[in-house]
Amino acid sequence: MREIPSSVIREAAVRLIYEASYRIGPDIEAAIRAGIGRERSAAARGVLEQIAESYEIARAESVAICQDTGMAVFFFEIGQEVHIIGPFEEAVNDAVREAYRDGYLRKSVVAEPMFERVNTGDNTPAVIHMRLVPGDRIHILFTPKGFGSENMSRIRMFPPAAGVEGMKRFVIETVAEAGPNPCPPVIVGVGVGGTFEQAALTAKRMTARPVGSHNADPRYAALEDELLAAINRLGVGPAGIGGATTALAVNIDYRPTHIAGMPVAVNMCCHCARHAETTL
Amino acid sequence: MNEKRIRLPLTRETARTLRAGETVLLTGSIYTGRDAAHKRLIQLLDEGKPLPIDVKDQVIYYVGPAPASPGHAVGSAGPTTSYRMDSYAPRLIELGLTGMIGKGKRNQAVIDAMKRYGAVYFGAVGGAAALIARRIKKSEVVCYEDLGSEAIHRFEIEDFPAIVLIDSEGGNLYETGPAAYRAEIEDEAQ
Ligand code: SF4
Numbered sequence: 001m002r003e004i005p006s007s008v009i010r011e012a013a014v015r016l017i018y019e020a021s022y023r024i025g026p027d028i029e030a031a032i033r034a035g036i037g038r039e040r041s042a043a044a045r046g047v048l049e050q051i052a053e054s055y056e057i058a059r060a061e062s063v064a065i066c067q068d069t070g071m072a073v074f075f076f077e078i079g080q081e082v083h084i085i086g087p088f089e090e091a092v093n094d095a096v097r098e099a100y101r102d103g104y105l106r107k108s109v110v111a112e113p114m115f116e117r118v119n120t121g122d123n124t125p126a127v128i129h130m131r132l133v134p135g136d137r138i139h140i141l142f143t144p145k146g147f148g149s150e151n152m153s154r155i156r157m158f159p160p161a162a163g164v165e166g167m168k169r170f171v172i173e174t175v176a177e178a179g180p181n182p183c184p185p186v187i188v189g190v191g192v193g194g195t196f197e198q199a200a201l202t203a204k205r206m207t208a209r210p211v212g213s214h215n216a217d218p219r220y221a222a223l224e225d226e227l228l229a230a231i232n233r234l235g236v237g238p239a240g241i242g243g244a245t246t247a248l249a250v251n252i253d254y255r256p257t258h259i260a261g262m263p264v265a266v267n268m269c270c271h272c273a274r275h276a277e278t279t280l
Numbered sequence: 281m282n283e284k285r286i287r288l289p290l291t292r293e294t295a296r297t298l299r300a301g302e303t304v305l306l307t308g309s310i311y312t313g314r315d316a317a318h319k320r321l322i323q324l325l326d327e328g329k330p331l332p333i334d335v336k337d338q339v340i341y342y343v344g345p346a347p348a349s350p351g352h353a354v355g356s357a358g359p360t361t362s363y364r365m366d367s368y369a370p371r372l373i374e375l376g377l378t379g380m381i382g383k384g385k386r387n388q389a390v391i392d393a394m395k396r397y398g399a400v401y402f403g404a405v406g407g408a409a410a411l412i413a414r415r416i417k418k419s420e421v422v423c424y425e426d427l428g429s430e431a432i433h434r435f436e437i438e439d440f441p442a443i444v445l446i447d448s449e450g451g452n453l454y455e456t457g458p459a460a461y462r463a464e465i466e467d468e469a470q
Contacts, residue, residue: 041460043303043457046441051405051407051408053408054409054412055410057411057414062349063346063355063356063410063413064346065356065407065410066356066358067346067356067358067409068360069346104347104355106344106345119428148361148383148384148406151361180384180403180406181361181363181383183383183407233462233465234458234462235458235462236458237461238405239403239406240384240403240457240458241301241457241458242453242456242458242459243457243461244461
């Protein structure tokens with residue numbers, strides 16, 4: 001049994017929040033710069049250049065890449081031989097409170113969604129997903145989510161007969177209809193199979209998979225490439241003003257599902273697909 | 281790129297000269313407002329009360345900035361998605377609002393009001409928030425301080441980069457831009 005004090009988790013979480021909020025991943029920055037060379041219109045190039053320059057400023061000055069610093073979403077993989085000393089959820093929420101205050105990040109959470117909608121003032125509570133895994137380590141992935149793109153996400157419970165064609169049409173349609181709203185170029189996270197909530201969670205996890213990586217299953221990897229090409233033929237383009245770079249990546253994963261169903265969840269993420277991870 | 285420099289306030293006459301697709305640099309003062317502030321403004325109008333700001337010839341930027349760190353006028357300040365203001369915007373345009381800055385599609389009622397009264401919808405680049413913040417030189421709260429980041433602020437901006445998305449004749453870059461790209465690649469495929 002390995003003991004990890006909850007304060008260690010809190011400190012790690014604070015560092016991850018800063019890292020993700022100020023520093024865009026090199027994979028995304030490279031993809032944005034590659035897009036500049038592909039655009040034919042000066043306006044589309046101008047948009048990508050602004051984005052790349054903005055990333056640089058955020059990194060150099062330690063300011064938020066985007067003002068919507070999102071809901072604080074964490075994926076924890078906790079080794080079953082770890083004993084956490086002290087309150088776990090409190091440690092994570094304390095980290096959010098501290099980092100969003102001291103890091104000049106925007107507080108964007110309301111306590112109740114329909115009647116009062118009063119801001120909690122400290123961006124808590126965090127959204128915490130957890131899995132128990134073998135071993136004695138803790139892996140933390142922080143992936144804050146802005147709602148410009150979250151609001152454009154969709155899930156549909158397809159019958160199995162919808163098949164690959166149904167899934168493809170749904171993904172392309174979702175990106176096309178979202179158009180300029182989710183701040184393209186986007187990263188499209190897709191979860192196929194599982195149950196209703198598992199499909200959504202899988203899609204969310206896929207928004208944090210590196211740009212340029214592929215699913216290990218060659219059939220799914222081929223689908224990723226095919227869908228990325230089809231989406232980029234839509235012409236939505238950077239900021240939705242027309243162009244070649246509508247999406248930087250389509251990341252798909254699947255889960256075993258029921259004999260009667262084929263859920264498909266599409267989690268839209270803007271180019272500011274912020275994430276940072278660490279292992280304790 | 282050859283951007284058009286525009287000094288604010290934006291008169292209806294100037295607004296009517298702008299065309300979808302033009303890139304502009306805005307200098308002068310603008311107001312900020314998001315859902316919550318708009319809701320309050322429209323409530324006042326419904327009650328027949330005066331607004332805390334005069335919107336004539338003004339531009340409203342749909343933004344909720346991050347808190348300013350020391351040495352900066354504002355924190356990162358990119359646009360928020362505009363459709364959430366669609367049910368409020370026509371009333372303000374009727375009162376003389378000539379410009380909105382945001383991102384994303386608008387509904388027909390907003391476009392109709394823009395055509396009727398002469399107003400422009402500008403786009404700022406979503407997610408270029410750190411760069412945009414550098415073009416905001418001053419920020420002060422005008423009203424609704426209790427809304428925090430969503431309070432109505434007055435920003436002094438200098439060379440704020442924007443694109444005319446929808447013009448006062450209904451020209452819409454969100455339609456023409458992607459269509460032009462599709463036509464180009466189809467031509468090449470033939
Ligand atoms: S969708 Fe993303 S880039 Fe656009 S405003 Fe929201 S967080 Fe920022």
